[in-house]
Amino acid sequence: xxxxxxxxxxxxxxxxxxxxxxxxxxxxxxxxxxxxxxxxxxxxxxxxxxxxxxxxxxxxxxxxxxxxxxxxxxxxxxxxxxxxxxxxxxxxxxxxxxxxxxxxxxxxxxxxxxxxxxxxxxxxxxxxxxxxxxxxxxxxxxxxxxxxxxxxxxxxxxxxxxxxxxxxxxxxxxxxxxxxxxxxxxxxxxxxxxxxxxxxxxxxxxxxxxxxxxxxxxxxxxxxxxxxxxxxxxxxxxxxxxxxxxxxxxxxxxxxxxxxxxxxxxxxxxxxxxxxxxxxxxxxxxxxxxxxxxxxxxxxxxxxxxxxxxxxxxxxxxxxxxxxxxxxxxxxxxxxxxxxxxxxxxxx
Amino acid sequence: xxxxxxxxxxxxxxxxxxxxxxxxxxxxxxxxxxxxxxxxxxxxxxxxxxxxxxxxxxxxxxxxxxxxxxxxxxxxxxxxxxxxxxxxxxxxxxxxxxxxxxxxxxxxxxxxxxxxxxxxxxxxxxxxxxxxxxxxxxxxxxxxxxxxxxxxxxxxxxxxxxxxxxxxxxxxxxxxxxxxxxxxxxxxxxxxxxxxxxxxxxxxxxxxxxxxxxxxxxxxxxxxxxxxxxxxxxxxxxxxxxxxxxxxxxxxxxxxxxxxxxxxxxxxxxxxxxxxxxxxxxxxxxxxxxxxxxxxxxxxxxxxxxxxxxxxxxxxxxxxxxxxxxxxxxxxxxxxxxxxxxxxxxxx
DNA sequence: GTGAAAGCGCTAACAC
DNA sequence: GTGTTAGCGCTTTCAC
Numbered sequence: 001x002x003x004x005x006x007x008x009x010x011x012x013x014x015x016x017x018x019x020x021x022x023x024x025x026x027x028x029x030x031x032x033x034x035x036x037x038x039x040x041x042x043x044x045x046x047x048x049x050x051x052x053x054x055x056x057x058x059x060x061x062x063x064x065x066x067x068x069x070x071x072x073x074x075x076x077x078x079x080x081x082x083x084x085x086x087x088x089x090x091x092x093x094x095x096x097x098x099x100x101x102x103x104x105x106x107x108x109x110x111x112x113x114x115x116x117x118x119x120x121x122x123x124x125x126x127x128x129x130x131x132x133x134x135x136x137x138x139x140x141x142x143x144x145x146x147x148x149x150x151x152x153x154x155x156x157x158x159x160x161x162x163x164x165x166x167x168x169x170x171x172x173x174x175x176x177x178x179x180x181x182x183x184x185x186x187x188x189x190x191x192x193x194x195x196x197x198x199x200x201x202x203x204x205x206x207x208x209x210x211x212x213x214x215x216x217x218x219x220x221x222x223x224x225x226x227x228x229x230x231x232x233x234x235x236x237x238x239x240x241x242x243x244x245x246x247x248x249x250x251x252x253x254x255x256x257x258x259x260x261x262x263x264x265x266x267x268x269x270x271x272x273x274x275x276x277x278x279x280x281x282x283x284x285x286x287x288x289x290x291x292x293x294x295x296x297x298x299x300x301x302x303x304x305x306x307x308x309x310x311x312x313x314x315x316x317x318x319x320x321x322x323x324x325x326x327x328x329x330x331x332x333x334x335x336x337x338x339x340x341x342x343x344x345x346x347x348x
Numbered sequence: 349x350x351x352x353x354x355x356x357x358x359x360x361x362x363x364x365x366x367x368x369x370x371x372x373x374x375x376x377x378x379x380x381x382x383x384x385x386x387x388x389x390x391x392x393x394x395x396x397x398x399x400x401x402x403x404x405x406x407x408x409x410x411x412x413x414x415x416x417x418x419x420x421x422x423x424x425x426x427x428x429x430x431x432x433x434x435x436x437x438x439x440x441x442x443x444x445x446x447x448x449x450x451x452x453x454x455x456x457x458x459x460x461x462x463x464x465x466x467x468x469x470x471x472x473x474x475x476x477x478x479x480x481x482x483x484x485x486x487x488x489x490x491x492x493x494x495x496x497x498x499x500x501x502x503x504x505x506x507x508x509x510x511x512x513x514x515x516x517x518x519x520x521x522x523x524x525x526x527x528x529x530x531x532x533x534x535x536x537x538x539x540x541x542x543x544x545x546x547x548x549x550x551x552x553x554x555x556x557x558x559x560x561x562x563x564x565x566x567x568x569x570x571x572x573x574x575x576x577x578x579x580x581x582x583x584x585x586x587x588x589x590x591x592x593x594x595x596x597x598x599x600x601x602x603x604x605x606x607x608x609x610x611x612x613x614x615x616x617x618x619x620x621x622x623x624x625x626x627x628x629x630x631x632x633x634x635x636x637x638x639x640x641x642x643x644x645x646x647x648x649x650x651x652x653x654x655x656x657x658x659x660x661x662x663x664x665x666x667x668x669x670x671x672x673x674x675x676x677x678x679x680x681x682x683x684x685x686x687x688x689x690x691x692x693x694x695x696x
Numbered sequence: 697g698t699g700a701a702a703g704c705g706c707t708a709a710c711a712c
Numbered sequence: 713g714t715g716t717t718a719g720c721g722c723t724t725t726c727a728c
Contacts, residue, residue, distance in 0.1 A: 019723080
């Protein structure tokens with residue numbers, strides 16, 4: 001049981017050569033059916049396990065891809081990864097996951113690690129902190145296909161799969177307006193992350209479209225974490241004139257604000273209607289359930305994987321493309337004022 | 349920029365041999381400091397990237413480990429993975445993550461995939477569905493170190509890192525009793541998963557210790573998902589005599605039940621106090637915040653990684669061990685009756 | 697339809 | 713302190 005069987009062992013047993021065994025196992029047309037069957041059977045008997053490392057060395061490809069995301073335990077990223085795996089595992093690729101934890105330093109280390117692991121491709125979503133992109137150029141210098149998703153910059157000419165964040169912001173805001181909100185606050189993230197800028201533009205344009213002014217004092221910038229939402233909620237509480245709607249670029253910040261506001265007796269959605277962003281799994285666990293924008297994460301994973309596979313097929317003369325997915329507004333109780341909630345808490 | 353530099357390229361440039369380069373890069377003591385410096389400098393200049401695949405083939409180890417968990421987007425598993433990575437990345441290992449989605453079939457495929465990827469070790473938590481363990485024996489047959497965590501069976505003689513589920517169940521239940529509960533319901537999972545059996549035993553023993561009867565009709569078995577909690581909540585609602593406490597083996601089921609009970613005007617924790625299990629990240633986002641048992645996930649990840657590293661060092665005559673971590677009761681508002689909540693919603 | 701031989705890039709035992 | 717050599721397990725070109 002100790003020494004692993006190789007194609008040479010199989011060859012010796014059958015009194016043929018390793019090349020024949022190799023070809024037989026790959027179903028090479030030049031090998032006779034009888035030999036193929038024999039080889040396959042013997043391989044199974046001997047509990048042969050192909051050594052993918054040797055193949056990788058020989059073929060110059062590892063059949064590994066690296067995915068770098070801020071964190072694994074957020075619904076959005078977790079399910080992108082699952083989407084990627086669903087496609088790639090069928091093509092015999094394995095996925096290595098690295099978490100940047102939104103730190104520029106970790107991101108640099110991770111990229112080094114992935115390149116060292118000889119991955120055949122890297123799929124990455126920027127860390128929030130990242131403003132310097134030289135380590136990404138390193139990937140391109142190594143001729144490793146790079147696909148950016150979710151967060152990205154425009155100045156790289158690489159494949160990208162994103163959602164239409166502008167539309168997400170627009171739809172969320174317009175929905176609040178339709179629910180009767182006239183004074184809508186927006187919670188946004190760091191300005192160097194384009195998704196937040198785009199959502200903000202959507203927010204602003206929706207206001208303008210309906211004839212409302214865009215007020216800078218209504219826009220609160222933060223890291224969009226739970227704690228930031230809490231702090232902003234406290235600020236709102238102290239305003240002489242409460243807003244009647246909140247569109248937050250993050251579910252976490254939204255929930256933080258809601259917690260504070262609820263404590264002071266403010267009714268959600270009657271006094272303030274709230275829409276978050278990302279459709280995190282907790283959004284239908286909280287009370288009231290949180291309206292949000294779904295980012296089509298699994299679909300995004302599929303797109304990423306397929307883009308990669310296409311890229312691998314047309315080796316030369318490949319032109320990077322950008323796929324834009326359409327997000328979906330999920331209306332739940334935190335923003336539903338007009339009709340009595342048709343959604344019950346079981347529904348997603 | 350196209351062809352990758354190898355140690356031979358460096359060797360040629362410096363008019364030395366590849367072995368010297370290899371040794372220099374590994375900081376081998378037999379190489380003179382001057383050569384080392386020269387080699388390292390030239391390597392950097394030529395943008396040399398070691399080919400870990402070649403090294404892997406030569407050394408017979410891939411420096412990859414595989415982690416198989418039910419799902420990535422649960423706080424508990426996500427942070428185990430992070431714990432593992434924190435330790436292993438320092439030892440130049442990379443982590444491949446596979447998700448079983450609690451399916452026996454997926455688990456089998458994943459194990460095949462990992463073995464094919466030539467991982468140096470597999471860390472796994474059983475799928476809930478799994479009752480047949482032959483595919484795990486396959487791992488041992490391939491001489492690949494296996495470490496089980498969280499969920500496990502006793503009949504395998506392999507390394508294991510678990511928490512003391514019995515104590516978790518006991519502490520949760522005793523806490524409810526101390527808060528004045530006299531009629532505590534328990535939500536448990538499938539009987540073939542030992543963690544649920546252990547938590548149930550803890551529940552029962554706590555009741556007995558305090559002189560309460562263990563009533564079979566107070567124990568509800570399910571898959572412990574949100575929906576199951578909702579169904580059980582509805583059942584409880586219809587009882588002639590409501591319970592005054594719930595200990596759920598899952599935060600999700602707990603929250604499902606709470607949602608239903610709140611809807612019928614039942615006050616949490618005044619009417620029914622609730623404790624969940626796992627310290628999922630949403631537990632301090634819901635209202636009331638959910639008391640729960642923290643499973644020390646990051647620490648568990650560290651233990652798993654260190655166990656693996658130890659195992660790799662003592663190659664022969666290795667005796668598997670079992671590490672048991674102590675869980676921690678986190679008291680939040682869903683179970684705190686006696687004193688007025690000292691915890692505020694910001695605290696974790 | 698099958699075999700012989702070379703080589704992917706690296707490491708390490710053995711020389712000196 | 714450095715060079716020589718062989719080989720990890722596989723694939724593939726070139727023979728026949």
